[in-house]
Amino acid sequence: MQAPAPALLHTQADFLRMHDKVATALQPWLGGWNQFLGARRSDLGATPRPLPVVIRGVDGQNYGAMIVDMMRAYHLAVRWKITGDRAYANDAVKFLNAWAVTLKELGGNSNLFLASGLYGNQWANAAEIMRSYDGWAKEDIARFQDMLLKVFYSRCHDFLTNHNGTETRKVTHYWANWDLANLCGMYAIGVACERPDIAAEAVRYYKTGRGNGAISNSVYYLHPGYLGQWQESHRDQGHSTLGIALAGMLCEMAWNQGEDLYGLWNNRLLAGAEYVAKTNLSDANGTPYVMPFAPYNGVWGVGTAAAGSGSRRPCWELILNHYVGRKGLSAPWTQAMVDQVRPERSDGGDSVGLGTLFFLRDPAPAARPSGLSAHLSDGKVQLSWWGCADATQYLVQRASSPDGPFTSVARVSDPRTCSDAPGQGVWHYRISAVTPLGERIGVDVVRVAVPGELWLHLPLNGSANDASGRGLHGQLVNGASWGTGGRDGTTCLQLDGRTGHVRLPDGAVSTLGDFTLAVWVYWETSAINARIFDFGSNDVAYLALTPRDGATPNQMRVLASRNQFWTEQPLSAPVLPTGRWVHVAVTLAGTVGTIYVDGAPAGSHDGIWMAPNQFGQTTQTWLGRSQYGGDPFFKGRMQDLRIYSGALTPAAIAQLAR
CATH class of the missing domain: 2.60.40.10 (Immunoglobulins)
Structure with missing residues (x-):
């Protein structure tokens, strides 16, 4: 049986490109090759120093020794593929076999979950390259795969499932790079161990996961011009650039397996990379750029600005050479960063670096906007x-x-x-x-x-079909039903307060900036944290209106979150009355939000950041139900739901409330 061609960070075609560019002394590839050689990790003759237990984060930590051997195995494998010299392959196998026989466990504090992802990823990439070498015995390959699964994958899976015990409390307790490290480790191990189910597990999480490593949460907010604020931007730039490095590696590995994660959410990773790159650049006078910043309220406190600047982590060539090199798009801030760091150096163990040698390719034709x-x-x-x-x-x-x-x-x-x-x-x-x-x-x-139009209209008078003509029909779910008791004795939507709610189509409001939502409601029971509407995908990302807020029980409040904490949205009004029909409307114009009750303004605030379009293709777009499973369902009736693009005027709201 023919040995598999490598298909994680590098393919056989990539190695042929590297060989040809270096053999003909073409720059900047030759400069990248010299950076590779200068790292000294591919020199022959070193002796492996495997450990039975690798510890990170506590006294006695020893993970640095494993990083050295891990990088040696990886660089030796790469050097063999570029030069064809079997001496480098034999040395790479020596390191892989030594660690496969010896390593049994990862230890330490929570930092062991960084070790599982960061190092599981690079060990698996080295193994994936060497699986094509006829001098690596099948039984030794199997032993190394077993070590990857038991020592590294088990920890990656545990972290992404339990988040070190915070999953059921605050999954977003951990920064984006923790998730992304373990997603890279999981994906690489899945491919190197011929376990497509494991690779698929990583892909599902990156697309739809609740933690900060999911693409929708790592790129927290889109500013105009697709500058995508990174989840760790208010923390520091060393960790922000690490997130870009890890997300890029995950997307590159998936690309080489035939799946495009780069393009998710309209190239959202590129938006994040452009933001982080610009944050770390300066203008012609040497002054760091002042970045647009949406307030971030997370477990580690409120972020107010992009923190620090000047990081030069070697992560940019990979990003540039997908979006520009393959796709023909422009990435001006990523390009400006590459211009300053080319040829990229080797990284210190968190990521591979060396992007000029590894990822630079002849550019594709320029694309259309x-x-x-x-x-x-x-x-x-x-x-x-x-x-x-x-x-x-x-x-x-x-x-x-x-x-x-x-x-x-x-x-x-x-x-x-x-x-x-x-x-x-x-x-x-x-x-x-x-x-x-x-x-x-x-x-x-x-x-x-302009100034807006009716976007969705559910009469809720015996029909949940969209009367606007867009086909955004609602669906009655569980205990939702039709009954009498509507305004003027008409048929209306009945919600039982137990399981009944209305589901709107996925992404029904995902393109709206300024908006108006207006609906007639009859609330029977004043339950804390019930929802009139809740548009989101999980309990991490949502835009909602509660008629009685749990934190301020005398208030009706707009809630918005991208990180399992209510982004500061001080938009509230007196608690919704019970026992009668009330017309409720919410408008957003720029950053000014207003709540109307019975046609009159009841609360307004300038400083509302989270418009519907910041939540993307929502998958749980509900009336009468919360994203949080413990919150009560709405008990009462509803009629005449209208959603508009644009903020209606007070006079128009008053007209709807008649």
Whole structure:
């Protein structure tokens, strides 16, 4: 049987590229090769020093010794694949076999879960390269795979399942890099051990997990121009750049297995990388850039600004050479960082580094502008898009019809964003890139109505079908039913307060910035923490309205979270009355939120950050039910749910409440 070709961080094609570039002394690959050799981890003749127990985080920790041998095995394997010299393969096998026979356990405090992920990942990558070597005996391969599964995978799985005992309390207790380290370890071990179920476990978590390593939580907030605030940005830049390194490795390994994690949520990892890169750069005068920042309220306190700057962790070539090298997009801040650190050095054990040698490729043709989004923000149209690698500027073009004719209304360089005030009407936008070869029209045309329009309308009068024409029909679930007792004696939605609720389609409001939600409600029982609506995907990410807040029981409150803690949303109103029909509405215009009761403003605040579009494709978009399983269901009735793009005026809200 033919030995498997490596397919984690490096493929056979990657090694051939490295060989050809170095053999012909092409820069900057040759500089990358010299960085690789300068690390001295691929020198022949070193002796393995395996340990039965590797300890991290307490007195007597010894994990540094394993890092040295782990890097030797990895670098020796790479050097064999580039040069073809079997002496390096034989030395790599020597290190792999020594540790497979000896290592039995990871120990220490919670830091052992960093060891499981960071080092399980790189050991597995070394093994994946060497599985194609005919000089590594099958029984030795099996022994090493067994060690990976018992010592490293078991800990990766335990951490992502239990989070060191915090899973059922606050899964977001741990920073993004803890999750991402263990996701990398789990994925690499799954491939190296021929366990696709383990690799799939990592992918599921990255796509939909509750912890900070999931893509939606690690890139916490999208600022205009797709600057994606990283979850650890208010902590420090050493850990923020580690998160970028780990997420990049996970996506690269999955890419080489045929799965595109890079592209999730409209290239959300690139948004995070651009934000972190710019945070660590300075302008022409040497002044660090001032970054936009959405307040972050987490287990370690409230973050107020992007902390620190100047980190030069070698993680950028991998990101650049996917999004620009493979996809032809632009990544100006990542590119600026690469320009400062090329050729990338080796990392110190947390990630592989050496990206100039490992990941730099001849660039793909430049793409068309893509990923265009448009939503209302403070009454204006806020546009963001992904640019193309050869663009010098972008033309923002607008038309009254999707077929045009389009007129250029703005000329933009980076950042790739524009705020437009086109006047009342329905408008269509596209982006055209200005390049040395002429204009290149973007992929997308998007539609926006100004000052807004009815987005979803559920009459809830015997029908949960969407009367707006968008097809966003609701579904009655469990104890939800139709009954009498509606306004003016009509049929209405009945919610039993036990299990009944209404489910809206996934992502029903995921493109909205400014919005209005209005509904008639009849609340029978004043239960703390019930929900009128709760739009989210889990108890970590949601936008909700509770008629009686548990923290302030005399208040109705808007709740918003991206990290299992209520992001500070001081938008409240007096507690909702019971025993009668009440019209309730919530509006957001820019950062100004307002609650209306019976057509009159009842509470307002400027400082509301979390618009619906920050939550992406929500999968639990509910009326009458909370994301938290212990919260009570809404007991009462509802009618005439209306959701609008844009914030309705007070006069329009008053008209709905009649």
